[in-house]
Amino acid sequence: MLTKRVISCLDVRDGKLAKSVKFVDTKDIGDPVEKAREYYEAGLDELVFYDITASHEGRGIMLEVVRRVAEQVFIPFSVGGGLASVSDGGAVLDAGAEKVNYNSAAVKRPELIAEASRAFGAQCVVLSMDVARSRATEALPSGFEVVIHGGRRRMGIDALAWARRAEDLGAGEIVVNSIDADGTKTGYDVELTRSISRAVNLPVIASGGGGENEHLYEVLTAGEADAALVASMLHYGTHTVAGIKSYLTQRGLPIRKPPARLS
């Protein structure tokens, strides 16, 4: 049976690894290519690179990072952050990424998902959505609201409706990032993840809030997620890929075994 994936997210700014806490304070913590290779060898299932560079020059640096990763990391990885068009997506795929991750640009112009899906195939198109809890209203029946710009702008769109729309438009996978939980290390938003997972028939990746092994277990079972995204847990060395996987395996989840030693 299909295993549950453990994915790590590497935030990259000007070619350097950064971990954002509440999307505000970021500090560099190393070389993304080196880190990616380390996690790959440790048996991580997948990687996401999120480009938080603001400058135009930074974009070129990011593509160079993607090319270097693709030469030495042979697991799937996606790239997102500031991608606004089919050609932006095409550039990261050409550089060696497996999937393209669209976020704010798709909220502003949903047709982007359909265009990218036609150009690359649905399996290459990931919708990444930032979601904040809100008061349930007629326009927001689930009480989960789509936000952009790291949560600074609320869009008045119901997260469940947006997920369904993205599926109809041709997204192949959805990353659900809880703005409330992100950076807190107190656990994923299980209810949000489960609601999205039930709303669509696409793989759902839970993001934001992972701090302990138990949190991954919760979101992969009660949260009905297909994969869990971890960041600071791994980046700061408090946990290891092998440790997380061995914990989840012991709890009875189908998890990919770490590879035998590289020859």
Place this chain on the structure above:
Amino acid sequence: MITIVDYDAGNPTSVGRALASLGQRYQITPDADVVSRAERIVFPGVGHARSTMAVLRERGLDEALQQAFGRGTPILGVCVGAQLSLSHSEEGDTPCLGLVPGEVRRFRLDPPLKVPHMGWNRVRVERPHPVLGALPEDQELYFVHSFYLAPTDEACVLATTEHGHRFTSALSRDNLVAVQFHPEKSGPVGLQLLDRFAAWSP
């Protein structure tokens, strides 16, 4: 030299990068003459069966692959490349290359099982083969697909995988091996499989 067939179906360079990491020489080509004379062929691909078959025909790559197969050239089909090796695909109801008799069928599954089948799933070896080598028991490999291989002759099945039901995840006939998973994205185990293909003398 390994020849990777380029027919605008996904990114042939990812297989190339994996081969390069193994120290294998490769070329990527859309040229039918080069493919029909190749020493060894990887036939990768991601995309829609009907439209990718149309590109193969337009470039004469369908005949080139059939000739190479008939001549005994080692061929590795990956994902859509594996699917197009069979006789027919339900995806766009199209005839395929017919190197191996069989049908490509769509997964029809009830929730919570999801289609596409995307992620790491266990591969059970049903029959030993030099290209699969000593694949560890229930080794997980990386899949992304909505259609599956259903060869007519059970005897060509090398490995199976479970997603709603058991399906063929690797098959072989003569000098062809076809795998539904992506060895180039399946970590060290996938790379070893590519390495064994590069050394395989059918």
